[in-house]
Amino acid sequence: MASSNGNHTGATTIRIGSRESEVRELALKQTHIVRDALQKAHPHLKFEIITMKTHGDKILNVALSKIGSKSLFTKELEIALEEKHVDIVVHSLKDLPTTLPEGRVIGAVCEREDPRDVVIMHPKHLEASLATLPKGSVIGTSSVRRAAQLKRKFPDLVFESVRGNLNTRLRKLEEGDTYHALILAAAGVMRMGWEDKISQYLEEDTCMYAVGQGALAVECREDDSSTVALLSPLGHLNTTVAVIAERALMCTLEGGCSAPVAVHTKVTEDQLNLQGGVWSLDGSEELRHTMSTPLAEPDSSSDSLEQPVKMAKVSTTPYTGVVSRQGLDHFMSQAHNLGVNLAKHLLSAGADRILQAAKEQNNANLPSNNPNLPPSSSNGQKKEVEVNDS
Secondary structure (H helix, E strand, C coil), rough: CCCCCCCCCCCCCCEEEEECCCCCHHHHHHHHHHHHHHHHCCCEEEEEEECCCCCHHCCCCCHHHHHHHHHHHHHHHHHHHHHCCCCCEEEEEEHCCCCCCCCCEEECCCCCCCCCEEEEEECCCCCCCCCCCCCCEEEEEECCHHHHHHHHHCCEEEECCCCCCCHHHHHHHHCCCCEEEEEEEHHHHCCCCEEEEEEEECCCCCCCCCCCCCCCCEEEEECCCHHHHHHHHHHHHHHHHHHHCCCCCCCHCCCCCCCCCCEEEEEEEEEEEEEEEEEECCCCEEEEEEEECCCCCCCCCCCEECCCCCCCCCCCCCCEEEECCCHHHHHHHHHHHHHHHHHHHHHHHHHHHHHHHHHHHHHHHEEEEECCCCCCCCCCCCCCCCCCCC
16 A cells, blocks of 8 residues: 555555456556556555456447447546545546546656557458458448548448457457458557557548547546656656647547547657547548647657656646646647647637537437446536547
């Protein structure tokens, strides 16, 4: 148990919350990545992984866009964090809403894996690409973001929902005849060690990725200053400014798991470029725009957010839940403003109408008599981009 006085010294054990391994093998692999990095940074501490099953892990027969609530996959973990059964929780950043529960913050955003989406073909079509598959080929994806973009690009293909963890989805592809290909996040495929199964990488002109895709976030309690400081070495500057911009865009758009929203971000030495887009569910309507903001050159030879002398300072500045650290407010503020400004531009061009229509269409198709689904969210509760769609 973490020491009650907030000082991580001696034989302190830091408890890390994660989703159950048999439910989400990928979730546990990602937790091990964070644990190993923390162990390397703090060899004098002990780290224990505590697993639990979330409610969303039990709902495998309903498309994610029909479920709606992002907390389905994080609620149990955040309750454990609030009640101090665990000290930190590891998430795929795209699973975290842009407004966190009160008293919780993202203490670190780890270096991003490849954020692109990839195609894994059925063994019968290993030499094919999406462009060369036969007309009527069925592509498995639970993401309305992917389906909308790819319907626009490949109108002769059919896109159908596929649920389950990565192993389950891969088995459905390889052992059955329903799907000709799957669309998955490159990061999850790589963390599972399946690079050799990738047939095609999807570039931004074909399919932009989800907000936060490819990045791991470590959540902790806002008032636990020693843990916030302990997480500091894991933070990656370029990834952090990129995802702050993306999350600010999403938050301002109030996009949802039922609405196709996507991004493409590039960080250079002195500039942050953010492209955002929204689509109708059938892909017939599309709005894209790109904006940039200058970034002052980092006053450090490292991309790490680590501050070895001063303790990390939690700021009240709302960077969609990401902790602000001393000396980095300029980067984070510039990134946040970029996301907000891009969202405002898209809204002025009609994004609000497209997103609202997508949400209404999904809500009209919601299987309300399904006992596995949670109660409908109130109008004031924001719903975020795709959940757990690796």
